[in-house]
Amino acid sequence: MMNNHKPTLKESLKGWLYVLPLLLIIGVFNLYPIVSSFAMSFFTEYNFFTNEVGALGLNNFTTIFSDPTFHDALENTLIFVVGVVPVEVILSLLIATLLNQIKWLSNLFRTIYFLPFVTSVVAISMVWRWIYNKDAGLLNVLLGWIGINPIDWLNDPHYALLALIILAIWKGLGFNIMLFLVALNNVDQRIYDAAHLDGAKPLQQWWHITVPMISPMTFLVTVNAVIASFKVFDEVYALYGGQPGPAGSAMTLVYYLYRAFYEQNKYGQAAATGVVLFILILLVTLVQMWFSKKHVHY
Amino acid sequence: MEVTFKHVTLTYPNGSEVLHDMDFEIPSGQLIALLGPSGGGKSTTLNLISGLLQPTSGDVLFGRENVTKQDALQRGVGMVFQNYALYPHMTVLENIMFPMKMAKMPKAKRRQKAIDLAKLVRVESQISKKPAALSGGQQQRVAIARALAKEPNLLLLDEPLSNLDARLRVEMRQEIRRIQQETGVTTIFVTHDQSEAMHIADQIMVLNDGVIQQFAPAQTLYTDPTNQFVASFIGEPALNLIPAQTLADALPAVFGQAAKSVQTLGIRPEAFALQPTDDPFLQARVEVVQEQHFGREQQVQLRLNDQLLEVTDLGPVLALNRPLMTYIKLPYLYGFDERGKRIYPHFNEVPAYDE
Numbered sequence: 001m002m003n004n005h006k007p008t009l010k011e012s013l014k015g016w017l018y019v020l021p022l023l024l025i026i027g028v029f030n031l032y033p034i035v036s037s038f039a040m041s042f043f044t045e046y047n048f049f050t051n052e053v054g055a056l057g058l059n060n061f062t063t064i065f066s067d068p069t070f071h072d073a074l075e076n077t078l079i080f081v082v083g084v085v086p087v088e089v090i091l092s093l094l095i096a097t098l099l100n101q102i103k104w105l106s107n108l109f110r111t112i113y114f115l116p117f118v119t120s121v122v123a124i125s126m127v128w129r130w131i132y133n134k135d136a137g138l139l140n141v142l143l144g145w146i147g148i149n150p151i152d153w154l155n156d157p158h159y160a161l162l163a164l165i166i167l168a169i170w171k172g173l174g175f176n177i178m179l180f181l182v183a184l185n186n187v188d189q190r191i192y193d194a195a196h197l198d199g200a201k202p203l204q205q206w207w208h209i210t211v212p213m214i215s216p217m218t219f220l221v222t223v224n225a226v227i228a229s230f231k232v233f234d235e236v237y238a239l240y241g242g243q244p245g246p247a248g249s250a251m252t253l254v255y256y257l258y259r260a261f262y263e264q265n266k267y268g269q270a271a272a273t274g275v276v277l278f279i280l281i282l283l284v285t286l287v288q289m290w291f292s293k294k295h296v297h298y
Numbered sequence: 299m300e301v302t303f304k305h306v307t308l309t310y311p312n313g314s315e316v317l318h319d320m321d322f323e324i325p326s327g328q329l330i331a332l333l334g335p336s337g338g339g340k341s342t343t344l345n346l347i348s349g350l351l352q353p354t355s356g357d358v359l360f361g362r363e364n365v366t367k368q369d370a371l372q373r374g375v376g377m378v379f380q381n382y383a384l385y386p387h388m389t390v391l392e393n394i395m396f397p398m399k400m401a402k403m404p405k406a407k408r409r410q411k412a413i414d415l416a417k418l419v420r421v422e423s424q425i426s427k428k429p430a431a432l433s434g435g436q437q438q439r440v441a442i443a444r445a446l447a448k449e450p451n452l453l454l455l456d457e458p459l460s461n462l463d464a465r466l467r468v469e470m471r472q473e474i475r476r477i478q479q480e481t482g483v484t485t486i487f488v489t490h491d492q493s494e495a496m497h498i499a500d501q502i503m504v505l506n507d508g509v510i511q512q513f514a515p516a517q518t519l520y521t522d523p524t525n526q527f528v529a530s531f532i533g534e535p536a537l538n539l540i541p542a543q544t545l546a547d548a549l550p551a552v553f554g555q556a557a558k559s560v561q562t563l564g565i566r567p568e569a570f571a572l573q574p575t576d577d578p579f580l581q582a583r584v585e586v587v588q589e590q591h592f593g594r595e596q597q598v599q600l601r602l603n604d605q606l607l608e609v610t611d612l613g614p615v616l617a618l619n620r621p622l623m624t625y626i627k628l629p630y631l632y633g634f635d636e637r638g639k640r641i642y643p644h645f646n647e648v649p650a651y652d653e
Contacts, residue, residue, distance in 0.1 A: 193350075194383035197370050199400035199448065208396070212387040297387035 040271035048267045060272035064256075070273070072248065073256040076161055080252060081229040081284075083165040088172045089222050093214075095173065096180035097206065110181070117174040125238035128167050129154065154240070157249035164250050167235055172228070176221050183217035184210065215296040223288055230281050233258060253277050299361050299451040299484055300326045301347055306356030308342060308508075316342050317508040320356070324501075329478045330486045331499035335531070339508040340488045341456060347486060348454050349373045360451055376450030376483075380457045382441040384429040390416065390440050391425040397448040415443040419477060435466045442477060453478070455487035459494060471498045492532050496520070504528050521629070526638035529564045535597070538565040538607040542633070545603075548580050553633050554644040560633035567610040569630030570600065577627040584624050586615050600624075 007015070040046070041061070045054025064070045095113065099106055116124060131138045132153035140150040153163040187210065195205045211218075233254040236244055244251040244259070253273060261270035301324040308317040317339050324330050332340040345351040346358065349370035358366045365373050384393050391412050398408035416422045419439035421432075429437055438458060445453055458474060459467045475498040478485045489495050495502045496516045504511040504519065504527070512519060512528045523529035530537045542549060542560045549557040571579070587606065588599040598609045612624075633641040 188381075188383065190379050190381060190383040191385060194377070194379060194444075195385075195396075197348075197375070197377050198397035198444070199371060200396075201400075204400060209385065215387075 037271045037274055040267060041275045043268045043271075046268055048265070060268040061276075064269050064272055064276070069248065069251060070256060073251045073253050074276075076249075076251055077230060077232070077253045079161060080165060080168070080232055081226060083161075084168045084172070084229045085222060085225045087165075088169045088176060088225050089218065091169065092173050092176035092221070093180050093218065096177045096184055097210070099177065100181060100184045110178070113177050114174040116171045117178075121171070121234040122238045124171060125167070125235065128163075128170075128239060132163055155246050157245065157247045160240070160245035160249040164232070164235055164239060164245070167239060168229065168232065171235070172225060176225070179217055179221055180214065183214035187213045212297050215292075216298055219288070219292045219296045223285055226284055226288065227281055230277060230284075253280075300324060300359075301452065301484070301486075302357075302359040303346075304357040304359065306346060306353045306358060308346065308351065309354040315508065317346070317353075320510060322503065322510060322513055324484065324486065326484050327482050328484060328500040329475060329498060330484075331495035331502045332486065332488045332505060333492060333495040333502050333531075334490065334505035334511075336490060338505045340490075340503075340505045342508075343503075343505060344454055344456055344486065344488050347452065348375045348377055373452075374448070374450055375452045375454055376445030376448060378438070378441045378445050378453070378455040378458055380460060382429075382437045382461075384437055384440055384444070386429055389426050389428060390421060390432070393429065393440055394425075394443045394447050397444060401448060412443075412447065415446055416440075418446070418480065419443045419473070433466075434462050435470050438462065438470055439473065442474070446477075446481060446483070450483065453481075453483045453485040455485065457488055457490070459489070459491070467494070474498060493534055496532070504531060506531075523632065524640050526562060526564065526632075526634040526640075529632055529634075529640075533566065535567045535608050535610060537632075538567065538605075538609075539563070540565065540602070540605040540607070544605050545580075545582070548582075549633070552580065552628060552631070552643045553641055556633070556641045559635045560641050561636045562634045562638075564632040564634060565607060565626065566630035567608055569626050570607075570609045570612050571625045571627060572613045572622075574625050575627055577629055579625040579627050580631075582624055582626055583621050585621060586618050589615050589618070 042056050042058070043053050044057045044059040046052070047054075099109055099113075102109075130136075134140060134150055134152040134155070137153070139153065144150065151159055153159050191209060191213070192205055195209050200208060231254050232252050236250050236252055236255050237258075240246070240250060244255045254277070257270045257273040257277070260266040260273060303320045303322050306317060306320040307315065309315045320343070332343055334340045342351065346353055349365070349368055349372070353366065356366075357364055360373065370377070385396065388396065391409070394412040394415050395408045398411060403411075413422065413425070416425050419442050421436055421439045421443065424432060424436060424440075429440065432440065438461075442453070442455075455474070459470055462470055471494055474485070474487070487499075496519075499516055501513065501515050502519055503513040506527050511531075512524045514522075519528055519532045523532065526539070530539060540563050542563055545563060549560055553560055570584075582602055584600040584602045584607075586598055587601050590597045596610060596612060598612045598615060600607045600609050600612075615622075628643055631643070633643065635641055
């Protein structure tokens with residue numbers, strides 16, 4: 001039946017009734033928190049427990065923007081994103097390509113790479129704390145073989161962020177490799193047959209066929225990695241035992257937010273930090289989407 | 299380029315022999331069809347020609363060169379896959395240029411050549427589109443242009459028309475014929491559709507059970523099949539097959555000494571006439587069971603000594619289920635022995651046969 005007539009009030013009510021349950025859930029758990037945290041960032045005098053707002057204004061934003069710790073957090077987060085995302089995406093694509101080539105033990109390798117994803121960040125951080133240990137750590141032993149002096153990864157402020165980046169890359173690999181494997185398997189084998197007959201060598205096939213054919217997945221993985229990296233917190237907390245790195249050298253935006261909210265009870269500033277983070281992620285994602293229009297082939 | 303198979307055999311690792319001792323020579327510059335039912339070995343034969351498969355024993359020659367050990371790339375064949383396997387992220391022009399890009403041809407030159415090829419296959423108005431925006435027939439044309447781009451020794455097409463609807467299929471088979479004649483490249487295509495093969499191929503190789511049944515021009519396959527398989531596979535409506543006893547009395551006159559070994563008779567649907575003809579004939583009394591008209595086609599079901607036959611172009615039928623004298627033209631009557639091998643008639647004096 002074609003529905004050309006204008007719906008009556010009764011029909012409209014009935015329709016809204018059907019979507020009401022989900023609308024309620026989304027409203028309570030998604031929309032309300034977002035709106036109220038936006039609102040909270042403008043509360044300059046606020047009692048969190050009685051929910052009384054004394055005054056409104058932009059003071060929260062001016063305060064955090066004049067706070068050197070916030071600048072550090074912003075800078076560290078940006079360095080972290082730039083350090084993690086490209087390496088993570090490229091490395092997981094390379095490993096997925098290699099895993100896709102081998103038949104022997106490929107399932108075992110897939111499991112090994114996937115393990116970090118199903119393991120708790122805290123447990124992983126314990127292992128990495130040992131790897132990063134200055135005197136007995138595995139990493140310094142390996143570096144020693146190529147003649148690099150032991151580095152105090154966990155206590156030297158110069159290396160704290162690097163240690164964090166390495167841990168994050170390693171942790172993100174498993175899931176991204178799995179996503180890339182799905183994409184690689186979806187490329188029609190006959191296209192490779194055609195490319196082989198057209199004279200494309202394996203590396204040329206990879207560059208001219210594989211990379212463009214899986215670009216939608218690369219886009220998804222990249223957007224996902226960017227968002228996850230902007231929100232980095234667990235790894236900092238677990239690796240440095242509840243501190244933002246030695247001398248605050250691994251302070252990130254979310255850690256700053258966490259500290260403002262839970263430790264300093266500056267709810268307005270925490271919310272303002274959240275808004276800044278939101279706008280940053282939004283901007284970067286918009287840039288990525290604009291870029292993908294030109295370079296992603298669906 | 300001529301393609302020669304010398305005693306080529308292919309056995310799969312599990313021991314099953316797919317192709318048995320194949321010997322043939324495909325002449326240069328022709329359009330050749332590999333025809334047969336599925337599992338007959340036609341795609342396998344194509345893959346052996348292309349080099350995607352290597353024979354277990356025997357030699358494959360291109361011209362005078364032995365290419366048995368070379369892979370598909372070294373043999374320089376152009377291949378059009380059944381699903382076309384176009385690169386979905388490239389435009390039509392980029393698709394056609396890809397083999398030339400891999401061969402490191404200068405950019406301006408490969409662009410010009412790709413445009414020429416697009417003109418040859420008549421997709422020049424589509425060159426900046428992606429394959430997904432093209433119809434099946436246009437994708438097919440692009441795939442052919444891409445295969446021709448590297449100036450192949452051979453153009454191989456695997457079931458080129460099976461993904462197209464009926465009308466496009468007729469159009470594209472003419473196009474394949476035209477493109478083959480304009481380029482003069484030796485072209486081999488696989489099909490299971492006998493009418494497709496009959497319409498465009500210079501010569502047809504009929505394959506069944508991994509054995510070449512007959513390799514001959516299309517018309518020869520129809521008028522002079524060497525065995526029962528070819529005779530019944532070629533032709534639409536299909537050949538009528540009846541036991542030899544049905545016309546037992548007439549056989550010595552038609553086949554002479556060999557009449558004893560005739561087990562099965564094949565009668566083409568157009569063999570029957572209501573009047574005597576210039577061809578040698580034998581007379582047979584039949585009954586018309588059913589008559590149907592499809593446009594200009596007439597299809598008649600005849601009963602000949604309890605055997606039902608499908609017949610075309612009989613002429614005006616007066617009454618159903620009444621005895622009727624017909625004349626079976628002997629060139630359209632084939633005898634086969636118990637193994638399906640053709641037994642040839644003696645066209646001497648054939649007395650009128652009446653039961």
